[in-house]
Amino acid sequence: MPLIVWDHSYSVGSPQLDADHQRFLDILGRVYDLWRQGQPDTVALNALFDELQSFTDEHFTREETALAAREYPVDLLLAHHEMHHDLKRRVVEFRTRHLSGQGPDRLTDEMIRFLKHWLLDHIMNEDMKYRPFFTQQRHA
Ligand SMILES: [Fe+2]
Numbered sequence: 001m002p003l004i005v006w007d008h009s010y011s012v013g014s015p016q017l018d019a020d021h022q023r024f025l026d027i028l029g030r031v032y033d034l035w036r037q038g039q040p041d042t043v044a045l046n047a048l049f050d051e052l053q054s055f056t057d058e059h060f061t062r063e064e065t066a067l068a069a070r071e072y073p074v075d076l077l078l079a080h081h082e083m084h085h086d087l088k089r090r091v092v093e094f095r096t097r098h099l100s101g102q103g104p105d106r107l108t109d110e111m112i113r114f115l116k117h118w119l120l121d122h123i124m125n126e127d128m129k130y131r132p133f134f135t136q137q138r139h140a
């Protein structure tokens with residue numbers, strides 16, 4: 001059973017940003033799959049977190065650029081930027097906490113919750129706010 005199965009209700013109205021979000025769910029699913037196989041391979045887990053963090057930088061930049069191009073209100077864009085900053089900080093903190101010892105910590109329910117919610121809650125609560133800017137015909 002994958003960690004999160006993509007659902008059309010997750011769509012933010014932009015095929016490119018949806019594809020990015022699907023890639024996130026794929027990376028997070030691979031982290032989960034590796035971690036739950038008993039004794040995870042630290043090198044492989046670190047490589048996945050490298051991929052996750054570099055894709056996080058790439059996606060957040062792409063999303064903010066796309067919002068600016070759609071004339072998303074500046075105050076909302078700034079608030080969104082701050083949330084992205086906080087998400088980056090949280091993933092670094094999670095990685096440091098669970099992957100910096102001799103080996104990774106055992107996968108706990110709390111860690112699974114993080115993997116499930118870290119990005120999906122942001123998509124559903126924050127990214128969804130910009131959906132009308134991609135789905136509605138707007139006039140200048
Ligand atoms: Fe976002």
Ligand SMILES: [Fe+2]
Nearest residue numbers: 021063123127
């Ligand atoms: Fe996003």
